[in-house]
């Protein structure tokens with residue numbers, strides 16, 4: 001019950017890693033507001049988890065939606081302590097092939113979306129006298145892969161944003177950290193496999209790329225998010241923690 005008395009917002013909480021975050025905070029006594037553009041999955045999850053979990057349909061590409069999420073945390077649960085910036089999209093394309101719409105969608109969602117959420121929600125943390133922010137970056141923000149320049153640029157920017165905000169918000173008692181997952185089995189990757197001709201070969205090669213020999217599960221990332229958000233991490237800020245089965249330490 002380490003999150004008893006804490007209110008948490010999670011963006012993109014209807015599926016994947018975001019959903020595991022919602023589940024873990026709720027299971028440990030927190031009150032959770034989460035948003036997503038997938039209304040059906042979000043409403044079903046909130047129904048399943050009960051009265052301490054509230055869902056609102058919200059797009060991180062719209063500041064007004066993030067403001068509505070912050071208002072809901074305040075009106076329903078009386079304030080806000082923890083922000084989990086999670087919603088993102090995975091669109092690939094080599095630098096001279098990716099079109100402007102695809103590029104802009106990635107940056108608008110995966111980078112500016114995190115700013116919008118913090119713009120709307122950080123004032124509530126200040127009002128509480130402190131809190132924690134956990135940003136979902138990626139190993140793609142740390143090392144290079146073929147064909148993902150927009151996604152990697154956004155994830156690298158999240159690392160810089162995390163450090164910057166950690167300094168700016170430290171005096172307000174707000175810690176800001178990021179997690180950098182390797183490949184995690186979520187709808188984001190299931191979609192990539194569906195669209196790949198030889199999906200099994202891709203799955204095998206991605207499994208092999210992780211020294212641990214397999215993909216991660218969403219709950220393995222959510223456990224780290226929960227730790228960084230909790231009081232157990234009270235002296236950790238501006239940190240980027242990998243959760244990647246060793247993917248980013250390979251030298252070959």
Ligand SMILES: NC(=O)c1ccc[n+]([C@@H]2O[C@H](COP(=O)([O-])OP(=O)(O)OC[C@H]3O[C@@H](n4cnc5c(N)ncnc54)[C@H](O)[C@@H]3O)[C@@H](O)[C@H]2O)c1
Nearest residue numbers: 012015016017037059060087088136138183184186187188
């Ligand atoms: N899955 C991985 O391998 C992996 C690896 C590294 C980092 N990450 C990061 O972890 C986070 C979660 O990834 P995931 O794999 O669970 O993704 P996912 O696609 O499985 O789930 C993302 C959720 O966000 C929602 N969403 C998408 N666009 C949105 C928007 N504009 N506004 C609000 N909600 C929106 C989706 O509807 C979905 O419910 C992302 O930031 C992702 O970049 C994932």
